[in-house]
Amino acid sequence: MQTVLRTALSETELASRASFAPQARLEREERRVQTSGLPLNIRGLRKSFGDNEVLRGIDLHIPAGQFVAIVGKSGCGKSTLLRLIAGLEKIDAGSISFGDDVLPQDIRVMFQEPRLLPWARVLSNVEVGLGRDCASSDAHARAGKALAEVGLADKRDQWPSVLSGGQKQRVALARALVSRPRVLAFDEPLGALDALTRISMQRLLERVWRDQGFTAILVTHDVSEAVALADRVLVIDEGRIAHDVMVNTIRPRERGSAELARLEGSILSRLLSADDHT
Amino acid sequence: MSLVDRVFLPRKIRLPRVEGLVQWIVPLAIVVVWQVASVTGFVPVRVLPAPSDVALAGWKLLLSGELIRNIWVSFWRASIGFLIGGSIGFAFGLANGLSQLSAKLTDTTLQMVRNVPHLALIPLVILWFGIDESAKLFLVALGVFFPIYLNTLHGIRTVDPQLIEMGRIYGMTDGELFRRVIFPGALPSIFVGIRFALGIMWLTLIVAETIAASSGLGYMAMQAREFMLIDVVVLSILIYALLGKLADTASRVLERLMLSWHPAYWKR
Incomplete structure (x- = not known):
């Protein structure tokens, strides 16, 4: 139907x-x-x-x-x-x-605030988006790819607090995208x-x-x-x-x-x- | 990235060399002025012995092994008391921060107990434990409990609810949510609690050891008073100051390691 x-x-x-x-x-x-x-x-x-x-x-x-x-x-x-x-x-x-x-990872939300974990590096923040797959072996690779998609591949090891507002929002986008919603x-x-x-x-x-x-x-x-x-x-x-x-x-x-x-x-x-x- | 390096690198290099020395200028100057005042007779030796005399007394006690033994006893009491009180405070802070039921059950009671100065319990504690080790441990643990409890609780309650919602959306289990969001978020506040607690730890121990003990730094000072050994009394006080500074430095190093994500810890 x-x-x-x-x-x-x-x-x-x-x-x-x-x-x-x-x-x-x-x-x-x-x-x-x-x-x-x-x-x-x-x-x-x-x-x-x-x-x-x-x-x-x-x-x-x-x-x-x-x-x-x-x-x-x-x-x-x-x-x-x-x-x-x-x-x-x-x-x-x-x-x-x-x-x-x-599945839960089919639907993702992006907010006005980036809501990044300040104590996690950019790459781990993106890995959060994998949900339950976070511990899987290809988590790094998948998160890295999502970061590259938003043009922040070189920021993977930075703390969120050094990023600009727009960059933080791009990390949040990568986190939302990483599970292919x-x-x-x-x-x-x-x-x-x-x-x-x-x-x-x-x-x-x-x-x-x-x-x-x-x-x-x-x-x-x-x-x-x-x-x-x-x-x-x-x-x-x-x-x-x-x-x-x-x-x-x-x-x-x-x-x-x-x-x-x-x-x-x-x-x-x-x-x-x-x-x-x- | 290049910008960040440019801004922070020069400071990092300058930090240990210059700032490491700067903080010792004032204590050193005090010792020099003190020595001069004593040698010229401006301050009578019976009021305050010269630093050189204090150092000499320290050297003698060091040779006899008495100093090390007493410092060790005090250090041991402080650490064990801190660990016991700190863990219980942390556990209650966690429980009451995470569970409404637990908070409703225990918070009021704890707040009432908190308002009793723990040193007021000394007579009772001596009646319970005598001048046993457990008396000192109990007092230190009790003193350390509250700052750690309050700051852990505060830290957990003030974790950004938006981050918690984010964690839930991304399917974190309760355990993951705690490990990845709540605990790291509460950590800065927990460290504030730890530094408060370290101060209270020494204060409690000094008082407990001066009143009821047969070893330790406080006991050493009281014994020296009996024999009018003013240099040893001053020595004990200085050692307390050094130990306090040591504890504070240790907690700062730990803080900087664990909160390396926090911009506030980059510049120092």
Whole structure:
């Protein structure tokens, strides 16, 4: 059932793109074949903290390998949605399913803070990401490879405290990637970085996502980041999905292009108009 | 990497040569002034003997073997008492830091006991143990227990909850979580406890040995007082100062080895 649903959706999606972007279609097709991502099905998801109902019924299907950005005002429930998907909070009502049997290391989260162990060298910090395989003989090799993927192979024996903010976040990314996750959830991972570092991190995120084909869910307050990276942008308002926007631009995307700017503007105006209602 | 080397290397080289000597300038100057004051008669010898006299007394006691024996006895009492009290304090700190139930059961009691000055127990301890070894060990252990207990507990409770959540997400078992996240996170605080405890350890031992003992440095000082041997009294006090410094240095070295990840330990 899950598979059927996934193909069906992907097909319509492809058809819709085919009309104006044959190149994107080819690329999509190719990625879909090699994707390791898991599809996500969310039905009637609700979550409250005390009297405060944060999520008021979320229905959402994310096809395997899609890059979804979730934007919204602070306190709209976007982070809670992400934490529920990552299994960090208990679900009050509804369901989240991944269309397959998932192992803990299939789903990884990256936070705004790098959360590295200050007393472990960079390489051992990445090895933490292997979870139970941490003690296996090829742990060093696998962690080293993940570090190389984020461009920090030469920092493997450093303490985290000597790294810059962006480098720490790249180590955190390597730690998340080392177990080859099938769903990667980002909770404002670039929020604490300066503008230039943020742009290079965005490129890195896009590259590893294209290489590995996991399903990516990015919570961000930065709409330009969302349209630059994502296939699809969800606007959450008062615990519900208010808008669901596809970003059909070909990749690699040209930063600051008229098309992206127009999209960003329209999403921003929706966010702001939602603000006016309250 | 090159930046780090450039910033830290010159300091590392300068550290043992210059700073190692600098800290001894003041103690050395005090000894010199003291010697001059004694020789010129500014300070009467009956009040404070000259450092040379103290050194001479030390030399005599060293030859007779009495000094080594007494230092050894005191050192042994201090270490064993520290180990016993420290381990129990550490164990309670761990238990109460990790388990709510354990904390609820014992923390209030321990806080009440903590507010009793442990030296106030000396009369009771003498009644219980006489002037036996166990009396001194008990007092030292009791004195050392609280700083280690409190700082271990504090260290564990203040481990970054975000790191603990991270450990759980990455599938660490309770044991791994403790070994890789909680214990290393609590270690800086535990070391603070150890250094406090070392101070209390010597203080307790001096008092216990002066009041109820038949060997050890405190006993040596009290005996010397009986015979008006003021140079030996001063000698004992100086040895306590040296032993205290030694213990502190040992804990610092250990700290630097085990907390080498911590930026605060790079510059010293």
